[in-house]
Amino acid sequence: MRILLIEDEKELAEALSAALGKHGIVTDHTAHLADAVELTRQNLYDAILLDRRLPDGEGLRFIPELRRTGETPIIVLTARNEPKERVEGLDLGADDYLGKPFLVEELMARLRAVLRRPPNLAELKITAGRMVIDPLHLSVTVDDAPLDLPRRELLVLAALAKRKEKTVLRATLEAAVYNYEEEIQSNALDAHISRLRRRLAEAGAEVSIHNIRGVGYLLREE
Structure with missing residues (x-):
């Protein structure tokens, strides 16, 4: 499985990439939305992990562009975790919304859940x-x-x-x-x-x- 992690906290990104690697997940990482859009043009990802507060904008606003080549599942990972903010994220197209801090085991369970949905049945x-x-x-x-x-x-x-x-x-x-x-x-x-x-x-x-x-x-x- 290969995913794209869009996260500007360097230490968190490195730790999360290492933890996901232990579960057999290859992680491409960037801190900028502009670079993320370019990476989605060059690669096919099984899922995208998206922060909201990024140096070049609000992550939610880029969901349509990040997903323009298909229905890639997107899970938002953010400290902005009030009920109103979760509703906003889901309404704007996120498949799931996970507040920081979180356990890697919970993230893995959520990844498995979104990948079981069509059109990702081939990943079973x-x-x-x-x-x-x-x-x-x-x-x-x-x-x-x-x-x-x-x-x-x-x-x-x-x-x-x-x-x-x-x-x-x-x-x-x-x-x-x-x-x-x-x-x-x-x-x-x-x-x-x-x-x-x-x-x-x-x-x-x-x-x-x-x-x-x-x-x-x-x-x-x-």
């Missing part, structure tokens, strides 16, 4: 071969037995399985694993794929990952 469990992937809870099972995978390998696997039998571009896979600020080593993706192949074969998942030279990778059911 993915089946391929003998395995089932749950992207929202960051888990994989093979014949109901848990398969323990490092977070980044699991993100690569979920991106491939969601598009099984189709070629997935390298850039798409990298975007599923790394945020735009991270430096990606040239062979990092290939290393993830190599380890995944071995783990899946050992688990008897009955899927295989094929290299489409110069383009990307494809997951096929055996």
